[in-house]
Amino acid sequence: MRIQLESLNRLYKKYFWYFAFTLPMGILLGVISMHVLQIINDALTSGVETIEYSAQQFFITIGVLLGLGVLNEFVKIRLVVNASRDIHSRLVDKVLDSSYEKVESIGLPKVNATLSKDVDTAIKFFQVLPQMVANISIIVCAIAYMAYLSVTALMYVFALIAFAGLSFTVIILLSRKYLQNIRECADTLMEHYEAIVKGKKELSLDSKRQRYVRTDIRGTLEQLRKNNRGALTLFGMLEHWGQFILFAILGVILYYLGMTLGLEKTVVVGYILTLLFILEPIEQVTQASTDLMEAKVAFKKIESLQLSDDVVDEKQEVAALGSNLNLKLSNITYQYAAQVESEKGFKIGPIDCEFKAGEATFIIGGNGSGKSTLFKMLAGLYSPTGGTIEYGDIPLETNNIPSYRECVSLIAADFWVFKHILVNDSVEDEKLLQQLVSLLKLDKAVEIIEGKWSKTTLSQGQRKRLALIQSYIEHKPIVLLDEWAADQDPVFKKVFYEEIVPSLKAQGKVVIIVSHDDNYYHTADRLMELRDGQLILHKNNKPAEITQNNQFFKVLDSCKE
Numbered sequence: 285m286r287i288q289l290e291s292l293n294r295l296y297k298k299y300f301w302y303f304a305f306t307l308p309m310g311i312l313l314g315v316i317s318m319h320v321l322q323i324i325n326d327a328l329t330s331g332v333e334t335i336e337y338s339a340q341q342f343f344i345t346i347g348v349l350l351g352l353g354v355l356n357e358f359v360k361i362r363l364v365v366n367a368s369r370d371i372h373s374r375l376v377d378k379v380l381d382s383s384y385e386k387v388e389s390i391g392l393p394k395v396n397a398t399l400s401k402d403v404d405t406a407i408k409f410f411q412v413l414p415q416m417v418a419n420i421s422i423i424v425c426a427i428a429y430m431a432y433l434s435v436t437a438l439m440y441v442f443a444l445i446a447f448a449g450l451s452f453t454v455i456i457l458l459s460r461k462y463l464q465n466i467r468e469c470a471d472t473l474m475e476h477y478e479a480i481v482k483g484k485k486e487l488s489l490d491s492k493r494q495r496y497v498r499t500d501i502r503g504t505l506e507q508l509r510k511n512n513r514g515a516l517t518l519f520g521m522l523e524h525w526g527q528f529i530l531f532a533i534l535g536v537i538l539y540y541l542g543m544t545l546g547l548e549k550t551v552v553v554g555y556i557l558t559l560l561f562i563l564e565p566i567e568q569v570t571q572a573s574t575d576l577m578e579a580k581v582a583f584k585k586i587e588s589l590q591l592s593d594d595v596v597d598e599k600q601e602v603a604a605l606g607s608n609l610n611l612k613l614s615n616i617t618y619q620y621a622a623q624v625e626s627e628k629g630f631k632i633g634p635i636d637c638e639f640k641a642g643e644a645t646f647i648i649g650g651n652g653s654g655k656s657t658l659f660k661m662l663a664g665l666y667s668p669t670g671g672t673i674e675y676g677d678i679p680l681e682t683n684n685i686p687s688y689r690e691c692v693s694l695i696a697a698d699f700w701v702f703k704h705i706l707v708n709d710s711v712e713d714e715k716l717l718q719q720l721v722s723l724l725k726l727d728k729a730v731e732i733i734e735g736k737w738s739k740t741t742l743s744q745g746q747r748k749r750l751a752l753i754q755s756y757i758e759h760k761p762i763v764l765l766d767e768w769a770a771d772q773d774p775v776f777k778k779v780f781y782e783e784i785v786p787s788l789k790a791q792g793k794v795v796i797i798v799s800h801d802d803n804y805y806h807t808a809d810r811l812m813e814l815r816d817g818q819l820i821l822h823k824n825n826k827p828a829e830i831t832q833n834n835q836f837f838k839v840l841d842s843c844k845e
């Protein structure tokens with residue numbers, strides 16, 4: 285598949301005027317630099333009309349060179365820093381605007397590697413391109429000057445330059461494979477780093493596993509070393525080969541054209557001076573070609589993630605679909621792609637079921653039975669591969685799924701607590717937030733400072749309580765809780781099942797909970813089981829009426845006063 289470098293084209297368009305300024309300016313600076321060289325050469329060889337005139341020419345020209353060079357530098361710096369910010373922020377937008385399914389399938393290490401490494405490499409494109417154009421223009425001007433001095437000598441120079449150009453191209457093309465491999469190794473290393481940090485506990489307890497992990501990482505590092513060695517050897521060769529060719533040209537001019545064929549002294553000196561002058565620009569151009577190649581590989585990597593290209597209006601709020609509505613699944617299925625070629629991927633469904641507003645359904649099921657998958661579908665994070673989900677009487681489709689998601693509050697097994705607390709700007713909700721914090725015994729563990737939790741590095745049970753508070757004060761009409769109570773003390777389990785869940789029901793919410801707390805199954809309106817992707821009804825209950833005496837209702841009432 286040929287990957288279009290969309291992000292590069294977009295940046296080209298956005299910064300067209302920067303390029304339109306800096307690239308011709310680079311050429312102009314090249315021409316002026318050569319003029320300086322010409323003044324020096326004239327002063328050295330053919331003599332000058334007056335010393336004053338030549339000196340005046342010289343100092344005015346280098347003054348102009350300084351002024352234009354600084355101006356060009358300002359524009360180049362703006363181009364680089366603005367483009368760098370844009371690539372970073374565009375990539376963040378792409379991750380945010382891509383579907384959950386997409387980001388999940390790419391995986392954290394790849395997203396991390398691209399955000400941290402590729403962007404910085406890609407930005408080299410904007411750093412080196414203007415410099416490269418300026419250097420190329422110096423080289424072109426130098427060639428023109430040499431042609432002016434002697435066309436015959438230039439033919440010899442050209443023959444050697446053509447040979448050098450050909451060899452440069454071959455070397456750069458050879459390096460491409462190494463660069464791609466290096467980039468792949470960076471992804472694998474990110475995965476290893478994630479594993480050794482997240483799996484530190486397991487590794488500390490098992491030296492055999494540590495040995496395996498160490499061997500794996502060393503394998504990747506060895507791959508990286510070999511590819512780095514290959515790429516750096518080629519790049520090093522490129523640099524020295526370029527220098528060698530240049531000295532070879534100097535040798536041909538000095539010994540063959542000058543001393544053997546008797547080329548004029550002014551021409552020989554002019555050639556030698558010019559070639560020495562363009563030594564650095566040539567080195568920079570060769571270095572820049574390797575940087576550009578690396579930048580191109582990084583841009584390709586960014587594009588290959590195939591993250592969303594939609595431009596989402598971030599200020600536009602997505603309206604929720606509505607509340608106090610039933611959630612109905614008709615013939616719903618979800619099929620994962622096969623992990624191994626010979627086996628079929630896991631399939632959930634077909635499921636027919638209605639979750640009523642004001643009712644709590646508990647779902648039980650063994651490991652791998654599909655509970656998390658079902659929750660992701662119910663939350664609108666996965667699109668079912670078959671069947672329809674209706675909220676109220678509205679079938680969920682691509683155009684209304686963002687509005688549906690606004691109705692859902694999910695605490696998944698691998699939940700995340702953001703520091704920023706989303707709470708309505710009302711006295712009642714502010715009070716409710718404070719009450720919830722103290723009811724769930726978090727007031728000693730965490731503070732609320734300027735609308736944020738003071739910290740989120742708490743125990744798993746405490747973090748889950750923070751997540752529950754956030755979920756509660758969001759007032760969303762569908763609440764999905766994946767084994768929320770599993771990490772809680774008996775006292776919090778009791779508050780949860782006997783007070784919080786009844787209060788959510790009383791507010792007319794659809795409440796679905798994955799639970800294995802059989803002591804509290806009687807508090808559910810319905811107990812269902814997921815078995816191999818099939819949802820089976822176990823029993824319908826008539827849970828005891830909510831007593832207005834319960835502690836949580838008192839808390840709610842106190843907030844209303």
Ligand SMILES: Nc1ncnc2c1ncn2[C@@H]1O[C@H](COP(=O)(O)OP(=O)(O)OP(=O)(O)O)[C@@H](O)[C@H]1O
Nearest residue numbers: 620621623630649650651652653654655656657658
């Ligand atoms: N991203 C994925 N790609 C392919 N298959 C997957 C993916 N995620 C889960 N599965 C498969 O789907 C099946 C159900 O997984 P799911 O996580 O929904 O089960 P679960 O009931 O939540 O399990 P647990 O109680 O262990 O968390 C499993 O067999 C799992 O291997």
